[in-house]
Amino acid sequence: MLSEYSAIEGRSPGYWKLFAALGGLVLMGAAAFLYVEHHGHAVTGMNNQIVWGLPHVFAISLLVMASGALNMGSMSTVFAVKQFEQFGRFSAFLSIALLIGGLAVLMLDLGRPDNMLLPMVYMNFRSMFTWNVFLYTGFMTLCILYLWTMFEYKQYKKFVGTAAFGWRLVLTTGTGSIFGVIQGREVFGSAITAPTFVAISLTSGTALGILLLFFTFRFTRRELDDRLIFGMRNAMIFFLMLVAYLLVVEKFTRFYDPASYDVEMWILTGPWAWLYWLGVWGVGVVVPLALLFNRRIGNSVRGVLTASGYVVAGAFCFVAHTLLAGQSYPFDLFPGYTITSVFQDGQAGTYMPTLWELMLGLGGVGISGLIYLLGIRFFRMLPARGEAPKGWELPWNP
Amino acid sequence: MTMDRRTVLGLGGAIAAGVALAPGLHLFAAPANSTSPDSGSAQPGKRWGMLIDTTRCSSDCTACLSACRTENNVPLYGDPDRDIHWIRKVELRDQNRRQLPVNLPVLCNHCENPPCVHVCPTAASFVRHDGLVLIDKHRCIGCRYCIIACPYKARSLVFYKTKPPRDANPNVPIRAAGVVEKCTFCAHRLDEGKMPACVEACAKADKNAMIFGDLNDPNSEIHQRLLKEKTQTIRADLGLKPHVHYKGI
Numbered sequence: 001m002l003s004e005y006s007a008i009e010g011r012s013p014g015y016w017k018l019f020a021a022l023g024g025l026v027l028m029g030a031a032a033f034l035y036v037e038h039h040g041h042a043v044t045g046m047n048n049q050i051v052w053g054l055p056h057v058f059a060i061s062l063l064v065m066a067s068g069a070l071n072m073g074s075m076s077t078v079f080a081v082k083q084f085e086q087f088g089r090f091s092a093f094l095s096i097a098l099l100i101g102g103l104a105v106l107m108l109d110l111g112r113p114d115n116m117l118l119p120m121v122y123m124n125f126r127s128m129f130t131w132n133v134f135l136y137t138g139f140m141t142l143c144i145l146y147l148w149t150m151f152e153y154k155q156y157k158k159f160v161g162t163a164a165f166g167w168r169l170v171l172t173t174g175t176g177s178i179f180g181v182i183q184g185r186e187v188f189g190s191a192i193t194a195p196t197f198v199a200i201s202l203t204s205g206t207a208l209g210i211l212l213l214f215f216t217f218r219f220t221r222r223e224l225d226d227r228l229i230f231g232m233r234n235a236m237i238f239f240l241m242l243v244a245y246l247l248v249v250e251k252f253t254r255f256y257d258p259a260s261y262d263v264e265m266w267i268l269t270g271p272w273a274w275l276y277w278l279g280v281w282g283v284g285v286v287v288p289l290a291l292l293f294n295r296r297i298g299n300s301v302r303g304v305l306t307a308s309g310y311v312v313a314g315a316f317c318f319v320a321h322t323l324l325a326g327q328s329y330p331f332d333l334f335p336g337y338t339i340t341s342v343f344q345d346g347q348a349g350t351y352m353p354t355l356w357e358l359m360l361g362l363g364g365v366g367i368s369g370l371i372y373l374l375g376i377r378f379f380r381m382l383p384a385r386g387e388a389p390k391g392w393e394l395p396w397n398p
Numbered sequence: 399m400t401m402d403r404r405t406v407l408g409l410g411g412a413i414a415a416g417v418a419l420a421p422g423l424h425l426f427a428a429p430a431n432s433t434s435p436d437s438g439s440a441q442p443g444k445r446w447g448m449l450i451d452t453t454r455c456s457s458d459c460t461a462c463l464s465a466c467r468t469e470n471n472v473p474l475y476g477d478p479d480r481d482i483h484w485i486r487k488v489e490l491r492d493q494n495r496r497q498l499p500v501n502l503p504v505l506c507n508h509c510e511n512p513p514c515v516h517v518c519p520t521a522a523s524f525v526r527h528d529g530l531v532l533i534d535k536h537r538c539i540g541c542r543y544c545i546i547a548c549p550y551k552a553r554s555l556v557f558y559k560t561k562p563p564r565d566a567n568p569n570v571p572i573r574a575a576g577v578v579e580k581c582t583f584c585a586h587r588l589d590e591g592k593m594p595a596c597v598e599a600c601a602k603a604d605k606n607a608m609i610f611g612d613l614n615d616p617n618s619e620i621h622q623r624l625l626k627e628k629t630q631t632i633r634a635d636l637g638l639k640p641h642v643h644y645k646g647i
Contacts (some may be wrong), residue, residue: 049479
């Protein structure tokens with residue numbers, strides 16, 4: 001039924017231009033890393049209240065999307081949606097590429113990157129970071145094994161694919177829990193943060209998968225049945241509604257507690273409110289849902305691609321808002337008192353990212369992109385034609 | 399020798415599995431202790447704590463701050479967002495204006511349940527046998543998760559490369575850029591039987607607003623006063639059991 005897999009030729013000027021552009025991003029990231037390493041973090045916009053900035057937004061966004069990128073593989077292996085089986089290799093490989101890019105940024109932004117291997121040697125098992133070390137390395141291992149079984153040992157594919165699916169849920173729970181377990185800052189510390197991260201990974205991973213599949217097939221002149229894109233669109237609609245549900249439930253729960261009035265009002269109306277309303281809700285949820293539910297736009301490939309772009313940008317905004325608003329909220333050391341000091345006590349933290357941080361973050365995107373570009377050139381990751389099974393019709397359209 | 403792609407994938411998987419499983423070998427090793435192995439100077443059984451009497455702390459006095467900077471070679475970069483503060487003075491104003499402003503120093507609370515220690519991935523932040531929360535700067539990777547977790551804003555990242563001053567105190571390690579640091583209750587002085595520099599300076603300034611001692615010693619002044627006087631800790635609701643107590647708030 002389905003066509004054979006084949007690597008792309010990768011000899012066209014377009015391929016090399018893209019390769020050079022992504023290589024340029026990697027070089028920019030390397031330059032930024034060396035500059036920050038030489039001059040200290042004072043050359044970034046970070047300070048003693050906002051200690052995680054733009055590089056972390058890039059890193060965590062890539063890690064969240066890495067988990068979500070496995071969607072197409074999981075849909076076929078775990079949930080028996082067979083028409084996506086042909087994208088299983090692409091899906092697992094994209095996860096690996098995004099994971100490496102995200103982890104690279106995280107590592108290179110450390111205050112002491114020369115000590116980056118210490119977490120492998122000294123471990124504190126109470127730390128969410130330590131758990132994440134296991135979760136990331138374990139996820140990468142499972143994705144490689146999953147890929148291997150798809151290439152060679154198909155009899156183990158279901159077993160490994162199911163393990164990877166379970167692992168990715170735990171992985172993204174671990175990523176969200178980095179913030180969810182923190183009680184010392186009022187904006188963090190919510191049990192619903194981790195599930196929201198999982199939902200965001202589902203939306204953004206699917207959206208990025210749609211975009212990359214479409215453009216890879218287009219640029220390599222391969223056929224891709226529109227119905228496959230629309231199938232993924234339907235999944236994305238469901239995931240977007242899940243995100244909206246979790247965002248509403250979180251706000252509802254927090255507003256029910258009088259002790260949270262101040263912090264929640266600050267989120268909805270304070271200095272980062274624009275990012276919450278425009279970025280998280282507008283770009284991340286409302287606009288893509290409006291596009292996808294529109295009968296004309298939602299049923300066009302171009303409309304789905306546009307919505308996917310919004311979803312990816314919205315995931316970035318969600319991570320940025322979680323990090324930056326969470327750290328900016330003034331420390332409430334003495335509830336009921338107004339507090340002032342030379343250390344900005346009582347004030348909202350301010351943060352303006354510098355070019356170096358942007359370069360470092362984009363370096364991670366470049367690493368992921370280069371790995372993807374090399375992977376599809378040297379390995380048979382993609383089917384020669386993206387075909388839908390004969391007689392298969394989508395159960396639902398907008 | 400040439401390898402086909404299947405072999406490359408297989409080897410890649412094996413290497414990745416090795417990398418993933420290598421940290422797991424630690425699971426079979428002796429469990430990491432949250433206290434540092436080199437805490438020989440600490441005296442088990444002691445529990446250092448501080449009582450700050452805010453009624454004796456005036457807004458115009460910064461003796462404790464200056465003493466801390468001198469003792470611990472803490473520089474001022476002139477960059478308010480990135481300056482290192484082991485101890486800082488804050489002013490509190492009652493939002494209902496029912497009481498006069500209160501001045502008090504805020505520093506690391508050396509909690510019994512320190513969230514900074516809980517989140518540190520390399521156990522660089524640890525609790526010494528005598529309850530001091532300290533940082534092993536050679537083990538700190540500069541991830542800053544401890545700064546995120548601390549509700550007292552008591553930790554600072556060293557943002558700048560810093561040269562030690564000419565008259566630097568040789569008993570305090572030279573700071574490296576990219577690691578996190580904070581108040582140590584002047585552990586090096588405690589180990590010599592002295593009081594923390596801030597406490598000594600407060601007494602010299604004739605304020606005596608800072609009382610320091612062993613909370614476990616029933617005869618210590620701090621123990622006695624905590625029994626008799628009404629005091630409170632910062633953010634007691636978080637369950638961290640901080641060991642800096644305040645009177646007069």
